[in-house]
Amino acid sequence: MTNQKYGSDRTAFEKELMKLMVPVQGGTIELRDYVNTDKWLSSDYTLSNPGSNKKAVTWTATIEPFHVMKYPVTQQLYHFVMHEKETEPIMNNLPMAEVSWIDSISFCNQLSRMLGRTECYTITNESENTIFKKTANGFRLLSDAEWQYACKAGTAGYRYERIEQIAWYQENSGGSVHPVGQLLPNPWGLFDMIGNVWEWCWDLYDKERYGNYRVFRGGSWAEAQNNCGSTSRRKSMPDFKIDDLGFRIALTHV
Template sequence: MVEIPAGEVELRDDRRKIKWTAEIRPFLLARYPVTVGQYDTINEQIRHTSDDELKPVVNISWHEAISFCNLLSQKEGLKVCYSVSSDGEQVICDWESNGYRLPTEAEWQYACKAGTTGYTYGELDKIAWFEINSEGKVHEVGTREPNPWGLYDMLGNVWEWCWDVYDEKVYGSYRIFRGGSWAEEERGCGATCRRRSHPTFCIDDLGFRVAKSF
């Protein structure tokens, strides 16, 4: 986990043409997306081959990512962050918990930019796996250059689920994911690029990384 300092970040929604500023408290963010090996170990299952162990886990829904966070917290003796209703529709986050959780959208963007001001934190071909250089597949984590704060694969390789609801009035329970993927064109792999989908949605270029409050 990497210590992310306090600060603030400006976010924008191009669809609604609005901007807002979010204050960021210090937090911890995983250096890499959750890998296949980590996911299978914590869930005590073998869903993948050994050749995939160091690749980001994909085809994971938002609900599955939340469940992984709680299970990881339990296994480490930490207080879980998420309370889930019996029908699975309502999820409440305890922000004071010492357990694992998904980053907020603001935390994710702030950590991705790592003090830089551009759309990307470096030359995309060097920092990300995307359409041009990925050969149409996901790659092992940590094989591109990190951002200035030592975080790998924040852009490209796999999209990453965030905690936030996108626009409840229009999209209901849709959640946000960030960062672009191996299948995206260059414009889809930027620090401010936003996508969203239903929390049950899963696909072969969407994963997640874990965060933790101090």
């Protein structure tokens, strides 16, 4: 996906990009929270038994159909969309990292504009007031619950396969990020959901306790294996950047 290859031919670019978007059928997933369930309510789910938001609780979230990119956003794609420039060949398939939550939703908006889609986000200086337009047909981040649903891909365990077969993590990464798609995908054809880079999600972590901190998921090349799995979940400020944190994109309306 380079300027040299596509020039101003956005149709060819969009066709290639859409080949990477995997359809996810709707369904339900059981979720558990030990602090505050308000963050799940910020997205478009139906909660069957949310209970009190101040105690450990398990409930079922209903996920609507969506499309998700089979890989984390790569450096090649990020720089093409945001800067209209090529990357060094060795960087092409590395996940984009050291991007903030703000950078990630800005990328989604820019990609949407590039392809004539409606932007999903109205971005404000105070990130907790950033507006997500659910009816927009543009690109977006996965929600917290969508991410877990897509990662598990119908499986029941912490991971969908033995970790060394699916993830780059502290014990096998050699201390660095790796190109996407080198290990086995999950049952729905999604690569690098666990390990390699953490992935930003849309949701606030817990507004009452942490303000505008946002969720990221999945573990990374720098994490011990215990921290890399379908329920691995951390938080930080929306302008936080680090070299093992990236993102993945989704579409509600194709």
